[in-house]
Amino acid sequence: MKAGEANGVALPDARGGRIGVVSADFYPALAGWLEDGARRALDDCNVAADMRAVVRVAGCFELPLTAARMIDTGRFDALIALGVVIRGETPHFDFVAGECARGIMNLELATRVPIGFGVLTTNTLAQAEARADPARGDKGYAATVAALRVLALACF
Secondary structure (H helix, E strand, C coil): CEEEEECCEEEECCCCCCEEEEEECCCHHHHHHHHHHHHHHHHHCCCCHHHEEEEEECCHHHHHHHHHHHHHCCCCCEEEEEEEEECCCCCHHHHHHHHHHHHHHHHHHHHCCCEEEEEEEECCHHHHHHHHCCCCCCHHHHHHHHHHHHHHCCCC
């Protein structure tokens, strides 16, 4: 059953789903926007408030391990990873962004638990703001819907 539609995309009915959100709050305002998007998507897809958990970590480098520990509890059917990495003047961006993405993908493939990838990797703060802002890019919402759509797939 569909929960509805957003931007022309069918929303899955994830009623009964146990969903974890792991959010890097290095940029607190941006993390708040991403979490707001995730929260609204969970509402729109009928995930009850008592079936959700939000865990906050310092930065994006901590997302894969924290997600792994959440999966290890057996309490989650899907996760949403949220965060922001903004390019600076050093190669730090490349390491953090690349290792975060690789870690999340490896975890998803190893565990078969869907993980919505809502980690923004941008060149500037303005780009990150445009993508995180619920009134513009709303990537927290999009990452959540992506994970819930995978969770809802009927495997054959």
